[in-house]
Every structure is written in structure tokens, then in C-alpha cells.
Amino acid sequence: MDLTSLMFPLLLVLLAVPLFLSARKQKRAMAEQQQLQSSLQPGDKVMTTSGLYGTVADASHDTTIDIEISEGVVTRWLRAAIREKVADTNEAVVEDKADEDEEPVATAQVAEPLDHNAKK
Numbered sequence: 001m002d003l004t005s006l007m008f009p010l011l012l013v014l015l016a017v018p019l020f021l022s023a024r025k026q027k028r029a030m031a032e033q034q035q036l037q038s039s040l041q042p043g044d045k046v047m048t049t050s051g052l053y054g055t056v057a058d059a060s061h062d063t064t065i066d067i068e069i070s071e072g073v074v075t076r077w078l079r080a081a082i083r084e085k086v087a088d089t090n091e092a093v094v095e096d097k098a099d100e101d102e103e104p105v106a107t108a109q110v111a112e113p114l115d116h117n118a119k120k
Contacts, residue, residue: 036082036084036085037079037080037082038079040056040059040065040079040082040085041056041059042056042057042058042059043055043056044056044059044085045085045086045087046067046082046083046084046085046086047082047083047084047086048067048077048081048082048083049081049082049083050081052067052069053069053086054067054068054069054075055067055068056068057074058074062079063078063079064076064077064078064079065077065078065079065082
């Protein structure tokens with residue numbers, strides 16, 4: 001056999017193997033994501049694909065999930081919008097402050113409302 005007759009099978013193998021491995025990795029990641037989305041329970045802390053953090057309030061629907069984003073504010077999302085479960089770091093900070101018998105200090109600032117009728 002000459003070198004040119006071996007080039008085609010060699011190129012085929014060199015291109016096919018990475019494509020096969022990439023497809024397998026992507027399929028595995030998709031299966032893990034679907035498993036995460038189907039295993040959500042009320043009380044789980046989650047982050048959506050748009051970066052919104054919240055707590056699962058109701059997970060009884062097949063395609064949607066209710067997320068509490070603030071006390072008393074519950075929004076409905078597609079399950080596919082849930083990116084990951086997250087650890088709650090805020091509770092650890094509050095518990096540390098409670099141990100010191102100090103009240104937590106609010107650091108959030110509220111912006112002044114916009115006056116849309118004001119002339120420039």
C-alpha cells in the first residue's frame with residue numbers, strides 16, 4: 001500500500017473520534033441537567049439560566065416550577081430555565097452575626113424613582 005491510500009482512513013479516524021467524544025460529552029451533560037431539573041424539591045436554592053437566584057416554592061408541575069425570589073414574591077418558570085442548585089451563603093452570614101449578638105446590617109441601597117415626565 002502506498003501512503004496516499006492510507007491518508008483517507010487516517011483522516012477519517014482523526015476527525016471522527018473527536019466528534020464522537022464531543023457528542024458523548026454533550027449528551028451526558030444534557031442528561032445530568034435534565035436529572036437536576038426533575039429532582040427539584042420545595043426549599044431547594046436554585047439559579048436560573050438568566051442568573052436569578054431563588055428558592056423553589058412549588059415543584060408539582062411537569063413543565064414549570066414556582067420560585068420565590070423574595071419574601072412573598074413567587075414567580076413561575078419553565079423547568080428548563082433552572083441552571084443549577086446553589087448553596088445558601090446568606091444564612092451562614094446571618095448565623096455568624098447571631099452568634100455575636102449583633103443585628104445584621106443592611107447594605108442594600110434603594111435608587112430614587114425615575115421621573116419620566118421631567119423635561120431634559
